[in-house]
Amino acid sequence: MATVDLVLPHHRYTIRIAPGLLSELGSLAREVAPHDRAALIVDDKITDSHGPVVEASLKSADYNPLVTTMTSGEDHKNLSTVQSLYHKLLDERLERKSPVVALGGGIVGDTGGFVAASYLRGVPFIQCPTTLLAMVDASVGGKVGVNMPQGKNLIGAFHQPVLVVIDTDTLKTLPKRDFICGLAECVKHGLIRDPELFDWIDTNIQPILDLDSGALVELVERNVRIKAAVVMEDEKEAGVRAHLNFGHTFAHAIEAGTEYGRYRHGEAVSLGMIAAARLAVTAGRCESSAADRLVSLLKKTGLPTSANDLPANDKLMSIMQSDKKVADGKVRLVLPDKLGAVSIVGDTPDDAVAKAWDSLRG
Numbered sequence: 001m002a003t004v005d006l007v008l009p010h011h012r013y014t015i016r017i018a019p020g021l022l023s024e025l026g027s028l029a030r031e032v033a034p035h036d037r038a039a040l041i042v043d044d045k046i047t048d049s050h051g052p053v054v055e056a057s058l059k060s061a062d063y064n065p066l067v068t069t070m071t072s073g074e075d076h077k078n079l080s081t082v083q084s085l086y087h088k089l090l091d092e093r094l095e096r097k098s099p100v101v102a103l104g105g106g107i108v109g110d111t112g113g114f115v116a117a118s119y120l121r122g123v124p125f126i127q128c129p130t131t132l133l134a135m136v137d138a139s140v141g142g143k144v145g146v147n148m149p150q151g152k153n154l155i156g157a158f159h160q161p162v163l164v165v166i167d168t169d170t171l172k173t174l175p176k177r178d179f180i181c182g183l184a185e186c187v188k189h190g191l192i193r194d195p196e197l198f199d200w201i202d203t204n205i206q207p208i209l210d211l212d213s214g215a216l217v218e219l220v221e222r223n224v225r226i227k228a229a230v231v232m233e234d235e236k237e238a239g240v241r242a243h244l245n246f247g248h249t250f251a252h253a254i255e256a257g258t259e260y261g262r263y264r265h266g267e268a269v270s271l272g273m274i275a276a277a278r279l280a281v282t283a284g285r286c287e288s289s290a291a292d293r294l295v296s297l298l299k300k301t302g303l304p305t306s307a308n309d310l311p312a313n314d315k316l317m318s319i320m321q322s323d324k325k326v327a328d329g330k331v332r333l334v335l336p337d338k339l340g341a342v343s344i345v346g347d348t349p350d351d352a353v354a355k356a357w358d359s360l361r362g
């Protein structure tokens with residue numbers, strides 16, 4: 001089993017990664033959150049495929065679990081789902097030491113995590129991500145929360161889990177498009193701080209896409225190490241954690257500008273990273289060869305590298321202005337300096353941003 005320890009001043013936890021690990025969830029949970037009850041929130045997409053294994057594992061470790069299903073999809077990641085989960089936990093009299101276990105993709109992890117952060121002022125939280133995106137990003141680092149009609153992730157908390165259990169076998173039943181979306185965040189990690197990871201993904205793209213068990217464990221472990229290192233340096237996003245937003249301001253504009261219907265998050269991130277890299281080249285901050293390598297690797301993963309159906313620049317740029325990462329009215333973009341290093345830039349001229357958008361249109 002691969003393990004990554006995430007150590008913070010007042011909290012530490014281990015991220016455990018191995019094929020078949022879901023069947024050990026109960027005994028692993030008992031080591032860090034012993035109690036007679038637990039709440040298991042299961043993503044409706046995997047209720048039949050993975051839910052029973054985890055429920056049985058909790059029972060065999062002497063938990064009496066409250067098992068509930070949550071419909072995945074951004075429009076269910078909201079306060080009304082949170083409220084209905086509170087009612088279930090309260091009706092079953094779950095207590096302060098009863099862990100909340102979120103099994104599924106990032107939507108269930110973020111929502112279940114917000115319930116865990118706020119129920120009885122906070123209970124132990126266990127993340128069991130079953131998508132690549134959730135494994136390498138959302139399940140590590142304690143960001144939990146829900147969407148509001150005004151925007152995504154506007155209500156939330158930092159509530160670190162007590163344990164993250166990653167069963168890489170779950171990637172073998174994940175729809176291919178979802179798997180490929182997760183690769184966008186892996187390429188991002190390489191680009192922002194680990195050129196060797198970037199090269200490793202490039203060299204190993206075929207075994208990764210073939211879902212080779214060894215390649216999957218290595219892919220997830222290397223990415224979790226990066227995510228954990230960033231969170232250990234800057235838990236509350238006062239500095240370096242913002243580097244994880246590379247490509248995301250552009251991506252959010254694409255997602256919001258197309259009403260969240262056309263592009264998955266990872267696909268929008270792929271396009272967003274390319275726009276950001278080309279903007280850095282135009283601004284004289286980065287060699288064009290780095291942007292070219294990024295495009296070439298993203299192409300190999302199967303992610304989109306151009307889009308002829310984007311909204312007009314005015315619309316995209318006005319959405320960028322309303323991004324929650326705007327500070328003092330200025331859009332702060334994460335731009336590459338080279339492969340493996342990025343900077344936060346707050347003064348990019350509008351015409352250069354417009355040129356970056358145009359470059360995606362092929």
Ligand code: GLY
Nearest residue numbers: 137141143241244
């Ligand atoms: N997904 C970005 C972060 O965790 O900070």
